[in-house]
Amino acid sequence: MGHNAHRLSLEWSRIEPAPGEFSRSALAHYRRVLTTLASVGLTGFVTLHHFTLPRWFAARGGWLAPDAVELFVRYCNRVVAELGDLMPFVCTINEPQMIALHGYLEGYHPPGMTNPILWKRVGRVLLEAHHATVRAVRDEGARSRVGLAVQLPLLEPARDDDSCVAFCRALRTEIVDLYLDGLTGPDRGDFLGVQYYRRQWVDPAVPTLFAEPPAGAQLTQMGWEVHPDGLRQQLHRAAAAGLPLYVTENGIATEDDHERVDYLETHLAALAQARSEGVDVRGYLHWSAFDNFEWAEGYRPKFGLIAVDHDHDLRRTPKPSAHAFARVATTGRLDALRHGIAVQA
Structure with a gap:
């Protein structure tokens, strides 16, 4: 591939x-x-x-x-x-x-x-x-x-009031800043793995602490908001740690392979923009190669570039998105993603 x-x-x-x-x-x-x-x-x-x-x-x-x-x-x-x-x-x-x-x-x-x-x-x-x-x-x-491999969601306050903004800042301190700013000294490591999937809206008034995405936002099977520029923004934030970056996870849970190709295109473009802006990103690993067992969600969310058929001896079938990603991997060119593509939903 x-x-x-x-x-x-x-x-x-x-x-x-x-x-x-x-x-x-x-x-x-x-x-x-x-x-x-x-x-x-x-x-x-x-x-x-x-x-x-x-x-x-x-x-x-x-x-x-x-x-x-x-x-x-x-x-x-x-x-x-x-x-x-x-x-x-x-x-x-x-x-x-x-x-x-x-x-x-x-x-x-x-x-x-x-x-x-x-x-x-x-x-x-x-x-x-x-x-x-x-x-x-x-x-x-x-x-x-x-x-270290860290997930860096783009955290935004759900409302523009002082309590919500302050709580978002406090949550960002614990979820993002603690780990990035804590990579100091001789044992901090040689690189940083960045994992990005979504934008989240922080709201202390919601029992789960996170509000639902705005109406009309594109959502994945996980209910996560698709926001490609968040990857660019979080790569810039991660770069402050002063280590070479590798995107060690990025992907979408969807049954619609059209969406997966779109997701690849927009997020790889965001990565390329971050590189053009001086961020030292040295590699990209997609999540995931195969449809996987997703912890609390089981096999329902489909993250894979390659389908796994659990009813027929775990037969594995590359999706069109796998071939699209392969063209980018082999050429190093984002415009190769859609060359000759015919995606079936």
Whole structure:
């Protein structure tokens, strides 16, 4: 499909199914996967933690356990020792702010808490875990480039009154600024992964803290507002961290492949504009290659460039958008996206 990079995650619970017990078969499995990636010319972007936790770690209190960072680093040390030669890029933690927000304030991801104090505490623990993991990777002597992958929604106040504006600013501090401004010192990493999907309207008067998008806004299957220029704006904000940027996630949940091609075109154009304005963006990884299991939503949202048929042995069929994206990947030209395209909804 013309890609030269592939992002994947390692499952901590497979590798360390019990405390201090590391599975040779799981590590061998991932070694085969990463070896295959390299053999076909794909650069691996390997995420060490993508939302899920081993049950034993969760039972200890998860990220609130007093030794949470120490235990996570022990797992990372073993992974790097076994697989570091096959991981050109390492993402330490995927979307730490969403782990904190969804799991400890909104409560719709595990552990299902709605506690503002714990929300803020977990965010800082995850940032500490990132720094500790950067040190661990380097101490193992791996040549991997290491970075944090953050989701950066464009947050706007739903109303132009003082309380709403102030609350939006406070929420932006915890969801965006904490992580970008916290990437300081020798262990901040080598790059920053930027993940962008939507604009969100902040409203302290709404129980969920986020108002519905304005009437008439284009929405995805997830109910997210499509706002391409938000990617350009958030790339500029991320650039303030002073690290090279890679877009490690960006995509749309839709059954309509016309929409997916439109989304690709407008968001890649926003990325190109950011680059032309001086932002150091070095790569783009689309979310996602395949229709995936979307955490609290299951298989309903269709994010993939490639369809997966769960009724027929997981048969995989590239969508027209996959071929469109491949033309951009192989030529480096956005105008190649629609060349000869005939998209079926």
